[in-house]
Amino acid sequence: MTTAADPRYAGALRLDGKRALITGAGKGIGADIARAFASAGADLVLSGRDEGELGRAAAALHDEFGVDVHSAAVDLARADGPDTLAGMAADALGGLDILVNNAGVSYPESVVDTTAEAFDATIAVNLRAPALLAARVGAQMVAQGTGGAIVTVASAAALAPLPDHYAYCASKAGLVMATKVLARELGPHGIRANSVCPTVVLTEMGQRVWGEEAKAAPMIARIPLGRFAVPHEVSDAVVWLCSDAASMINGADIAVDGGYTMG
Numbered sequence: 001m002t003t004a005a006d007p008r009y010a011g012a013l014r015l016d017g018k019r020a021l022i023t024g025a026g027k028g029i030g031a032d033i034a035r036a037f038a039s040a041g042a043d044l045v046l047s048g049r050d051e052g053e054l055g056r057a058a059a060a061l062h063d064e065f066g067v068d069v070h071s072a073a074v075d076l077a078r079a080d081g082p083d084t085l086a087g088m089a090a091d092a093l094g095g096l097d098i099l100v101n102n103a104g105v106s107y108p109e110s111v112v113d114t115t116a117e118a119f120d121a122t123i124a125v126n127l128r129a130p131a132l133l134a135a136r137v138g139a140q141m142v143a144q145g146t147g148g149a150i151v152t153v154a155s156a157a158a159l160a161p162l163p164d165h166y167a168y169c170a171s172k173a174g175l176v177m178a179t180k181v182l183a184r185e186l187g188p189h190g191i192r193a194n195s196v197c198p199t200v201v202l203t204e205m206g207q208r209v210w211g212e213e214a215k216a217a218p219m220i221a222r223i224p225l226g227r228f229a230v231p232h233e234v235s236d237a238v239v240w241l242c243s244d245a246a247s248m249i250n251g252a253d254i255a256v257d258g259g260y261t262m263g
């Protein structure tokens with residue numbers, strides 16, 4: 001029996017000196033991921049659309065944790081958004097070691113009411129933008145030659161169909177597979193790509209879709225742990241996946257869902 005602490009675990013989840021871009025970082029799950037990364041020692045670029053909100057978040061994290069924090073307001077619904085953001089983030093931090101693709105939208109609609117406009121709006125932000133951003137940042141990481149980690153926040157909606165979430169489920173399922181292609185193609189460069197699939201988290205988005213008791217109760221009843229997730233439970237998985245403690249994890253999809261999608 002050993003009594004001394006195993007030195008492998010001292011600081012295994014630290015991200016000191018790592019340069020990370022986090023999308024959707026001004027609120028909700030992304031804001032919690034940003035806080036977790038700052039507390040783990042990473043330098044950050046926070047992205048979203050609201051310049052003021054991002055600036056305040058960046059200043060607060062710098063004051064609390066002393067890390068370097070920048071903000072980059074870019075609309076990822078635009079086709080050129082990912083290129084613009086990848087360039088801004090690399091310029092701000094002098095390169096990137098980590099990308100957290102977290103920004104997303106949810107516009108609940110049933111199959112029979114779906115329009116091309118609504119479908120495209122979801123796919124643009126939830127699938128095209130993170131896929132292209134990972135491709136651009138991945139190319140930068142390959143050129144740097146120092147490896148890297150890419151984590152994509154998909155959703156349990158990628159793994160189990162949800163009524164009234166036609167484009168959303170399709171976008172998130174696409175992301176899980178796109179992440180595996182990244183893992184296959186960028187792995188030989190020491191770049192790991194993984195995704196997480198959370199169940200409902202009562203952020204602004206979660207509250208809008210699942211906030212009513214009549215909607216929440218049947219969903220909670222399908223989750224073996226009997227509750228929705230809280231933001232730090234997603235952040236913990238993302239920090240771990242980006243840390244050296246997950247150095248052999250590549251192409252994995254981690255369900256953060258209390259057992260909801262295990263089958």
Ligand code: NAP
Pocket residue numbers: 023024025026027028029030047048049050053074075076077078102103104105106125153154155156197198199200201202203204205206
């Ligand atoms: P949220 O509170 O609504 O935050 C969404 C974030 O995405 C915001 O920071 C928002 O930026 C950003 N965003 C949206 N559209 C954008 C655009 N066109 N360009 C740039 N940024 C944009 O949502 P959340 O619940 O934290 O969700 C975060 C991620 O987790 C999403 O990918 C979501 O699909 C996923 N997820 C959420 C849940 C849940 O129940 N909440 C469950 C599973 C997965 P602005 O500040 O500019 O609006």
